[in-house]
Structures are given as structure tokens and as C-alpha cells.
Amino acid sequence: MTTEVPAGLRERKKARTRAAIRDAAMRLFTEQGYAATTVEQIAEAAEVSPSTFFRYFPTKEDVVLTDDVDPAVVAAIRAQPPETPVVDAVLAGMRQVFEQLTEEEWAGERRRQRLFDEVPDLRARQLQQTVAAVDLLAGVIAERLGRPADADEARTLAGALVGVTLTFLRPGEAVSFHLEDFDRVRRALISLRDHLAPL
């Protein structure tokens, strides 16, 4: 996402090492599969010691689990004009971020997604991140509604939105997230509203 070049030589080398490890790992994962790739192999391919690997990534899983889009989405939502209704602001924010992704970033995302679909452990972890995203989202929503951050109202809306989004991000689903998909989400939300009418 936002690629800021850090100052010190040390910092830059660290960033390079980190990238080298991740690139090597992703390459090996796609070549031979996740389970079949050992940390030792990754370390060797990245020309570092296994110790160093674990200094950069606490677990083998974490190599795949770097996610910068969620915070970006939150920022984009926050940037929407305050008179926009909450749900529309959320949809617009998501849409903006996804539209700005470069083709290369999309490719990386797709590779990651494929790994998630294949490796149950990774999938479990990703879900955890998703749930964390609910908190983030609930925070922004609460802001917009002028409620305290832990208001039931905000948390419910966030939970429902993420729940619905999850529904469209299932394994096997093409995660393209272009205009047509947003229409689909919108339609889904409308039908949801109608089902809630009898309450």
C-alpha cells in the first residue's frame, strides 16, 4: 500500500530482508505447497539462518498473513462526507480502496487467497483477522453515529456488514471485488433489510 522509504541504512536492510524472506516463502509455497515447504528451505532460499526467519516472522503462518488493506478501508470510510448514511459510507470506502489496488497487488492478493483456501490453518488465522476488522469497523461506525465506541448499535452494524462480506469471500469464490460485486452486496443488504422488517 503506502510505500514509505525509511531513513536509516539499518532500517532499509531490515525491510529488504523481510521482503526477501516473504518473496522466497511465497515462491516456494506456490511451487511445492505450504506444508511441504519447511522454514529451513525458506531461510536458505532467502539466504538467512532459520533463527533470523523467526525473528522477522513469529510463525510460519505469519509470512502469509500480512494485511494492509483493512486499515486503508477504515481510513477511506473516515474520509467520506459526514452526511452520507453509514452503510453507504462503508460501501464507498471499501470500493475506493479496492479500486486503487494495482494489478500487481491484486495478483499478490489472489495468491494469498489461494493459500487460504488450501490450508485450513491459514484460513483459521485469516478469520481471526477478519473479526479484528469488525472492531475497527465498529469504531468508525460509532464515530459517525456519534456514539461511544462500544455501542451495541455500532457493533451490530459492523458485525452484520462483515458477516455479509464474509459470505461473498468464500473459498472458491472469485475475489475480484469489482463494480458488479458491489452491486451484489448492495442487493444482498436490501434483501436483508426486508427480512428484518417483521421485527
Place this chain on the structure above:
Amino acid sequence: MTTEVPAGLRERKKARTRAAIRDAAMRLFTEQGYAATTVEQIAEAAEVSPSTFFRYFPTKEDVVLTDDVDPAVVAAIRAQPPETPVVDAVLAGMRQVFEQLTEEEWAGERRRQRLFDEVPDLRARQLQQTVAAVDLLAGVIAERLGRPADADEARTLAGALVGVTLTFLRPGEAVSFHLEDFDRVRRALISLRDHLAPL
């Protein structure tokens, strides 16, 4: 839940062994913590070999992850009169199942929940189960709506309902799920509906 006594001696012994392992594990977990308890210790406490442990539970995590309530909820929803609106049927189904739990079962649930709150790995796995529950729920909802099982409409509603429910089952929340909590969920859904109105 439904405790059916199996016929053969072999089956009964297997059930007993399984229970012994789980009981020993849960006891040790609460005594010394999850991470600090090794499979070897559990096996010893249950008077089986480590090999046997892994025959009964594929991973250490699975000892904690036995869930019989989700299917029960689905069955209860299915048992609601067909003229009841979907959302009400779901709420009623959940409520019935939770009301039928014995105090002992509640205690076990609470212990499990505490472990989930403490151990991130377990939490991740539990989430995965939750997502699987969305599928189950979507199935029943589709039935009621007379739609195909993979209809967006059903999946959306299921996703939203589970998402909202998740919101009220967070770490730190008291998972009592009695009448007052159901009112809370209902109110949350009503506010959700109102926020979806502008669409």
C-alpha cells in the same frame, strides 16, 4: 446433548476412553493452562498412550473443540412452524436450545469459552466452526424461503445473523444467553434494519 447409549461393548469402551481423555485434558487445562499442558501429560492422566490420544483427537486443539449445539440449533429452527417469519424462527430456535441446556452443560460451555478467550489458536479454530455454522444456517433459511441452498439471499441473512451473534459472544462478555440477552439481540437487529433503510 442427546446421550444415546451404543450397543456393543467395544463402542461403549471407546466412548468411555474418549470421555476420559477429554475430562483429563479439561482438568489439566484449567489447572495449569493450555500451553503448559502436554499431550503426554493428558495421556498419562487418562491412562492411555500418547498414540491413543491422537487416535481419538487429531490435534490437541480438537479436545476443546467439540460442539454439539450448532446442529441442535439447526434442528430447532427446522421445527418452528412454517408460517413464522425467518428471523423469528431463527431466534426462537436458538432460544429453545439454550434454555434446554442443563446447568452442568452450561458450566462446561463456560470453561470452554474461557479457554477460547485465553488461547488465540483455539479462538481461531472456533471461528472456523462459526463460519461453518453460517453454512448450516444458510441451508435452513433457504429451505424456509423455498430457495436453492446457495441463494445469496439466504447466505446473506445467515451471515448477518451469525455476524451479529458473534458480536455478542466476544471475549469478556458473559455468555449467559438468557431471556434478556435475546431481547438485546432483537433490539440490535431492529437498529440494524433501520440503518439499512436508506439503501
Place this chain on the structure above:
DNA sequence: CATGTTTTGATAGTAGCTGTCATTTCGGAG
């Protein structure tokens, strides 16, 4: 009781992850 099947235990091995400590690499002060 004799048979075949299922369950179990022992053993050995792999790999993820942690901790420690000496060595190297880097940034800044003189």
C-alpha cells in the same frame, strides 16, 4: 475354543518453535 478384526502401545522420526550466547554488522562520536 479358534478365528479374524479392531484397538492399543512402543518406537522412531520430522518439523515448528524457543532460548542462549558468541560473532558480525552497523551508526555515530571523537
Place this chain on the structure above:
DNA sequence: CTCCGAAATGACAGCTACTATCAAAACATG
């Protein structure tokens, strides 16, 4: 440029979850 303190690295040892294999024991059935 040089020296010094701090940070990064690598080598090593160790623990534990998990797998694979195979022989022994427990059970079911005739």
C-alpha cells in the same frame, strides 16, 4: 578514519506436537 556501543545474525541445543509403522492385546463371531 577509528573506535565504541547497540542492534542483527547464526550456531547450537532442546521441547513438543504430530506422523508412521508394526507387533501385541482386547474383543467379536463362528
